[in-house]
Amino acid sequence: MRDLSPNTSPEPTFFLFVLGELLLLLSVIFPRQGVYGCPEKCICHSSSNSVDCSHRGLAEIPPDLPPQTLTLLLQDNQLHHLPAHAFRSVPRLMTLNLSNNSLSHLAPEVFHGLRHLHVLNLTHNFLLSLESRLFHSLPQLRELDVSFNNISHLPTSLAEPWENLTLFEVRQNQLHYLDRRLLESMPSLRLLFLKDNLWKCNCHLLGLKLWLEKFIYAGGVMDGVICGSPDMWKGKDLLRIPHELYQPCPLPVPHLVPSQGQQHGTAHREVPKPPENRISGERDPVMCEVKPKPRPTNLRHAVATVVITGVVCGIVCLMMLVAAIYGCTYAAITAQGHRGPLAQTSDSGKMGGKEVFDHSLA
Numbered sequence: 127m128r129d130l131s132p133n134t135s136p137e138p139t140f141f142l143f144v145l146g147e148l149l150l151l152l153s154v155i156f157p158r159q160g161v162y163g164c165p166e167k168c169i170c171h172s173s174s175n176s177v178d179c180s181h182r183g184l185a186e187i188p189p190d191l192p193p194q195t196l197t198l199l200l201q202d203n204q205l206h207h208l209p210a211h212a213f214r215s216v217p218r219l220m221t222l223n224l225s226n227n228s229l230s231h232l233a234p235e236v237f238h239g240l241r242h243l244h245v246l247n248l249t250h251n252f253l254l255s256l257e258s259r260l261f262h263s264l265p266q267l268r269e270l271d272v273s274f275n276n277i278s279h280l281p282t283s284l285a286e287p288w289e290n291l292t293l294f295e296v297r298q299n300q301l302h303y304l305d306r307r308l309l310e311s312m313p314s315l316r317l318l319f320l321k322d323n324l325w326k327c328n329c330h331l332l333g334l335k336l337w338l339e340k341f342i343y344a345g346g347v348m349d350g351v352i353c354g355s356p357d358m359w360k361g362k363d364l365l366r367i368p369h370e371l372y373q374p375c376p377l378p379v380p381h382l383v384p385s386q387g388q389q390h391g392t393a394h395r396e397v398p399k400p401p402e403n404r405i406s407g408e409r410d411p412v413m414c415e416v417k418p419k420p421r422p423t424n425l426r427h428a429v430a431t432v433v434i435t436g437v438v439c440g441i442v443c444l445m446m447l448v449a450a451i452y453g454c455t456y457a458a459i460t461a462q463g464h465r466g467p468l469a470q471t472s473d474s475g476k477m478g479g480k481e482v483f484d485h486s487l488a
Contacts, residue, residue: 165190179203180223187212197221201247204228210235219243225271226250238263245269249295252276258283266290273297273319280308287311295319297349302326306337315341318348327353327364329375335364 164170165188168179176197184203195216205227229251258281278300301323351364
């Protein structure tokens with residue numbers, strides 16, 4: 127008979143094995159749920175690693191965001207301020223939506239650590255400006271939308287550079303000018319939206335016009351730049367204004383150097399730098415710059431000149447035609463007048479010869 131003492135019974139070992147397998151299965155189904163939960167006012171989707179905190183009336187970012195979050199939706203809240211390193215708890219974040227909040231200023235390091243961020247939406251806020259180094263910690267950024275704000279200036283060093291950016295939107299802001307060097311730092315850009323700004327279409331915007339023409343020729347897509355000033359170009363598309371009709375930019379003002387008395391503290395006036403040193407023969411570089419040729423400044427004047435020239439040429443051609451017709455008519459009448467006496471003389475000669483012939487026969 128087999129010994130079934132408690133020390134050799136297989137039931138406890140089997141029970142412990144089943145319990146371990148069950149705990150392992152639960153840990154796979156609910157990974158780290160006890161350590162990293164979902165914020166109280168948000169909805170978390172574990173299948174897509176997304177956290178939806180929109181329409182919750184939040185005044186600050188929830189502090190207990192899961193670190194594996196890839197998509198964070200914070201639109202339609204009451205966020206007024208974002209501190210530096212605001213998203214340090216979600217380093218893997220790829221999509222961030224901050225639209226329709228009350229943001230008026232962004233700290234320079236607010237997005238620090240988001241090296242995997244691809245999409246950033248900042249539309250419908252109250253941003254007045256953007257720090258020059260605001261997006262330098264986002265090397266993988268592909269889509270940036272700052273439309274529907276009050277931005278009046280975009281620094282040239284905003285990007286450094288954006289090798290992967292394909293979409294850039296700055297619609298419905300207060301921009302008067304955009305340096306083409308900012309756009310040149312986006313070599314992969316394919317979609318550009320600039321409408322509904324206060325573009326000042328003068329010589330300073332000529333560089334942007336030339337870049338946009340090249341961008342469209344290379345296959346880029348944009349919505350247009352509609353001029354807000356000056357009055358002669360208001361409402362016109364920047365790309366439809368000929369280059370020749372731009373007024374030349376004024377030359378830079380010569381630098382002022384302090385007088386000798388000011389250097390010693392005895393005077394506070396400034397004297398202009400002499401344009402030429404007659405002893406050494408050196409000239410001021412400003413005076414040596416090639417001045418742009420004068421361009422026609424008014425399209426109406428140019429059209430009027432063409433019309434008047436055409437009318438004058440038409441009148442001259444008409445007068446020449448009338449003179450030709452008159453000359454031909456006069457020549458015809460004169461020729462017909464000379465032909466009549468000659469015919470009469472010929473007839474009389476024939477009659478005289480006939481009478482002589484008749485008398486000779488008689």
